[in-house]
Amino acid sequence: MTFSPEFLEGRTAHLRRKQENTTRRLAGELPEQHRTYKIERLLPAVAEALTRISMGTYGICIECETPIPEKRLLKIPEATRCAPCQTEVEQDARTH
Numbered sequence: 001m002t003f004s005p006e007f008l009e010g011r012t013a014h015l016r017r018k019q020e021n022t023t024r025r026l027a028g029e030l031p032e033q034h035r036t037y038k039i040e041r042l043l044p045a046v047a048e049a050l051t052r053i054s055m056g057t058y059g060i061c062i063e064c065e066t067p068i069p070e071k072r073l074l075k076i077p078e079a080t081r082c083a084p085c086q087t088e089v090e091q092d093a094r095t096h
């Protein structure tokens with residue numbers, strides 16, 4: 001485990017806030033594609049990140065299993081892939 005308890009605490013707080021804000025926004029008016037993205041992609045990713053924090057596997061890339069840089073996790077706390085792997089997956093999704 002390469003992350004400090006303070007870092008993980010900060011990410012947990014941020015993810016919980018994101019979860020609450022997203023849920024609150026779903027109750028209001030939202031363009032359909034945003035609603036679909038939040039329900040199908042964002043909320044599951046946020047919930048998974050919180051689970052991974054409690055299991056001690058947070059911040060490890062699910063593709064190449066290297067630690068994701070803290071800078072990236074500060075920007076995207078629910079990230080499950082390092083930047084190179086994410087780019088690869090997105091390129092794959094576009095070409096297939």
Ligand SMILES: [Zn+2]
Pocket residue numbers: 061062063064065066081082083084085086
């Ligand atoms: Zn990776």
